[in-house]
Amino acid sequence: MVSKLDQSLSYFHDKIEECIKCNKSILIITHIDCDGLVSGSIIMKSLIRAGVKCTVRAVNEFSIEQIENIKNYSRDFCIISDMGSQFSQELDSNLSDKWVVLDHHRISNTELDNERIINAWKYGIDGGREICSGGMAYLASNIIDKKNEDLAWLSTIAALGDRQDQGEKKLFTGINHEIIKHAIDTNQIEMKLDLLLVGRETKPIHVALSSTSHPFIDGLTWNSDACLSLLNSTDVELKEGKKWRVPSELTSDEKKKIIEAITKFTISKNSTEITRELIGYVYTLPNENKRSFLHDCREFSTMLNSCGRINKSSIGISLCMGDRNSIVECENTLIQYRKIIREQMNILTNERWRINSNNNFIVVNGTDVVPETMTGTICSLIASSQKNEKKIVIVMTNGTNNAIKISSRKPIDCKQTINLNEIMRDCAKKNDGVGGGHDNAAGAKISKYKINEFLECLEHNAAIM
Helix, strand or coil: HHHHHHHHHHHHHHHHHHHCCCEEEEEEEEEEEEEHHHHHHHHHHHHHHHCCCCEEEEECCCCCHHHHHHHCCCEEEEEECCCCCHHHHHHHHHHHHEEEEEEECCHHHHCCCCCEEEHHHHHHCCCCCCCCCHHHHHHHHHHHHHHHHHHHHHHHHHHHHCCCCCCCCCCCHHHHHHHHHHHHHHCCCCCEEEEEECCCCCCHHHHHHHCCCECCCCCCCCCCCHHHHHHHHHCCCCCCCCCCCHHHCCCHHHHHHHHHHHHHCCCCCCCCHHHHCCCEEECCCCCCCCCCCCEEHHHHHHHHHHHCCCCCCCHHHHHHHHCCCCCHCCCCCCHHHHHHHHHHHHHHCCCHHHECCCCCCEHHHHHCCCHHHHHHHHHHHHHHEEHHHCCCCEEEEEECEEEEEEEEEEECCCCCCCHHHHHHHHHHHCCCEEEEEEECEEEEEEEHHHHHHHHHHHHHHHHHH
């Protein structure tokens, strides 16, 4: 199977070589999330190094309308990253052979034979766990020039953004493991076992704990006062003089005391699971300043995701490309993003009519609260709460052109065997929509006039699985 991947990458190399020799321009279309921004940036950086004229554009979704837009950009070739695998026929019809897709989302059998679709699943690689689009872009960049191996750290940022650190204690598996091993061996990344708190090097300890939403700890997440009270019950020193300490400054004994306090606070059958999720490997960038948002790789990935979700993708891309002049604007974007999440979650929690539960799903109505760029983020947060451990979470909101945007997530410890990619794709197709994604996280877009039939289809298919 690897040889087939090599053949596909060789095809990609030949297309890029043709663009270089003929002085052709390239348009890169990529997704707005962390993985999309990183993969688009890796491709762009590799092309610029090779002397190719190129432009990158981040979009929320891929569609027939998007293909029409590509035709109007008047570029000679198009690389589509982190999306587009379902549109090979439409792309062939409109762009002939002047395009290629680099992707890791589940793919249908009809796309397997198209050489322009370079998708992890075609080669027996699990695109949900073993490689993301950032990793696919990294492999493609190495085909252009081996010097691009210095971009391995970016691929790791993308994999963290897609939560592919699913090995024991948040290790990577598959090709992700090979990429990060190279990044560590070449001093691009450092790795160690630690507490997995948000803002390990930038936030006071109690604020870092309250900001941590994976796992979601009821009573502590987004409640800094409660976190401060909990930590004060231990003998951990939270300040050094007048200065608040940050999690990266904690000793091993202090970390154990904090974990014990959290375990006692949760007092539920999930307490073991919660504490297990709070301990794992952390990945840092030694060439970035300590106590910076960019030093911790997970914080870096969250920052990129925030840029895309609130329409500031260009800032995130510039950050990936090496520009550090926009760091203050990026930090403000991350703060704004987290504020927006808190506000949206508070509304959804307080307006109980918005959340309904049936046999297999928790359905959340995010209309007029959650914009379509944020459904995935909100869905992941709700799915991470211990209250929702047994059911799949679906978040719906208004989309463009009288459509409903839907995101679905399966909690980590969910026992259901439902494949979200298959069920979202099939039910969307039956109702004149589009859908797909990964086994544990997928989305769809449906006409608002078909939403009831779509939900009925989901429940019916879930019942027979």
